[in-house]
Amino acid sequence: MARVSTLTFDRGTLILHPPPKGSEWAQFVQWDERIEKFRLPAHQYRNFLEAMRKGGIDVKDDARHFQELQLPTPEIQPFLHQQQALHAWKQAGRRGVVVLPTGSGKTILAQLVMHSTPRSTLICVPTLDLMHQWYAGLLKTFPEAQVGLLGGGSKDDTPILVSTYDSAAIHAERLGNQYALHIYDECHHLPTDFYQVISDYSIAPYRLGLTATLERTDGAHERLTHLIGPTVFKRTPEQLSGGVLSPFKEVQIKVSLSPEERQEYDRLIEERNRFLKDQNINLSSLQGWQQFVKQSARSQAGRGAMLAHRSAREIAFGTSGKLRVLSDLLSKHLGERTVIFTDDNATVYKISEQFLIPAITHQTPVKERHATLERFRSGDYPVIVTSRVLNEGVDVPEASIGMVLSGTATQREYIQRLGRILRRKEGKEAILYEVISEGTSEERVSERRRGVEEPKKPPTPIKGLEQGTLDLNTSVSWEDL
Known part of the structure; x- marks a missing residue:
């Protein structure tokens, strides 16, 4: 036999x-x-x-240890873009990445995906804050389901598991055959040597990646096709503005350095550029920056050039002219829900002290951060100031005004910060102010970023899928797992 x-x-x-x-x-x-x-x-x-x-x-x-789930139909009326995204993902074999701006309902889309693919599900998120947000949302949508946590002291073994990327990577060998569906929130975090084992060590036949900002400066986002699947659906803030998201406008304000700041800035840039020229380094590429960092650790001249670069950057980011503009903008939008973004914690605390505005940085204790955001939500605090900690992974309550004083170097960071103010409210028009120092590298970086923005064009409709025709059946196309 x-x-x-x-x-x-x-x-x-x-x-x-x-x-x-x-x-x-x-x-x-x-x-x-x-x-x-x-x-x-x-x-x-x-x-x-x-x-x-x-x-x-x-x-x-004998490899799979999946479970079949009984999940009720979510009691929501999906937007057209969510219906189209679900349809596109299913048409692609239930594998792929969906790119949607912050505030457009990526979590709701994930719940629709879970309902249409009712099997054991692992959800990976980058922060503990997001882990608890997902957990609360899933309990509300699927109250009878067994939902657990992995991370932050929790180590549950449940058919639906919400985990941080860190914990999922640590336990990848054990989790690899337990879940048929993987959902990667903020999936641009996945393609790193440490995190991608979550995908590589898994047999999950169904995979969904969610992000507002797919591209990485190191190009590693190209590995997502292997780890999750191709990009199957994408919408920009411009394409959803005025419908799913609030209409918005962007206002750029240029400020001049003081004579003293200009003189010192030019001196520092000249010192840095002499070193770059001697070493034949071009900072216009990621490889050039990496080479600069490497060379700065090998000689006294390199260290001096890096210090000059950082000092010049601090002048451009923290010029007194920006604080005067900030004062004018706060007066103009008095009482409106406003988030101020900077690149560094020192500027956050400077603004907090000078304008008596609550601050949130990575140094802010978790309980204090939550309390500050709750008071911002209620309106007790109409304005908060933060660095990069609120770029992603935190549910920032509704705001209509964003003021970016520094840190607009990448398209990703810019889109993330724009997303903080786009949640829709009747009659609201969001405004994102970008305050930059004229005649500095900050201005040139902003121009480059604006040059790579996608044209504002209407989305391409998916043939045969109109509003209200969402297929919520629970059939699984590949195999009855």
Whole structure:
């Protein structure tokens, strides 16, 4: 009697034994001399089984430990873009990345995905704040489901598990065959050497990535196609403005350095540029910056050039002219819910002290941060000032005015900060002010960022999918798992 080939899971990999007949399976496996069996990567689970079925090869699947869930239909009326995103994801084989701006309902889309793919689900998020937000939202939408947490002292074993990326990576070998659906919130965090084991060690046949800012400066976002799937749907803030999101406008204000600031700024930039010229370094690329950092640690001249660069940056970011503009803007928008963004904590505390505005930085204790945001939500605090800690991963209550005093270097950071003020409210028009120092590198960086913005064009409709026609069936297209 012929032995049946069996597929089993082993700490982030798959073992195939004994080998089946034919040769179709050989392209997926490698021989492991330690155990004298064939082994293949866990993330090849779906591709392997599809190839075996197509070739008529019988393989017993003992790898998966998924559970079927009973999830009620979410009591929501999805927006058209959420319906289209769900449709596009399902059409792509229930694998892929959806790019939507902050405030457009990515969490609701994920809940629709979970309902349409009712199997054990792992949700990965970058922060503990987001972990608890997801947990509360899932309990509200699926009150009868078993939802657990992994991270922040919790180590649950439940069919629906919300985890930080850190904890999921640490436990990747154990979790790899437990969940059929992976949801990666802020998925641009995934393609790092540490985090991507969550995907590589998993057999999950269904994967959804969510982000407002897909591109990474190191180009690693291109690995998301391998880790999750291709980008299947995308909408920009401009495309959803005035409908799902509040209408908004951007206002750039340029301030001049004082004569003393200008003289010192030019001196520091000249010192930095002499070193860059001697070392043949061009800062217009990521590789150039990395080379500058490397060379700055190798000589006294390099250290001096880096210090000059940072000091010049501090002058451009913290010029007194920006504080005068800030004072005028606060008077103009007196009583309106406002978030002030800066690049560094020192400027945050300077503004907080001078204008008596509550501050939130990464140094702010968690309880104090929550209390400040609650008072901001209620209107007790109409204005808060922060650095990068509120760029993502925190549910900032409704605001209509954003004032960016520094830190607009990347398209990602800019979109993240814009997203803090776009949540829709009847009659609201959001305004994002960008205050930059004229004649400095800050101005040139802002111009480059504006130059790569996508054109403001209407979204391309998905044929055959109109408002109100969302398919909420729970059928699973690939395999009845």
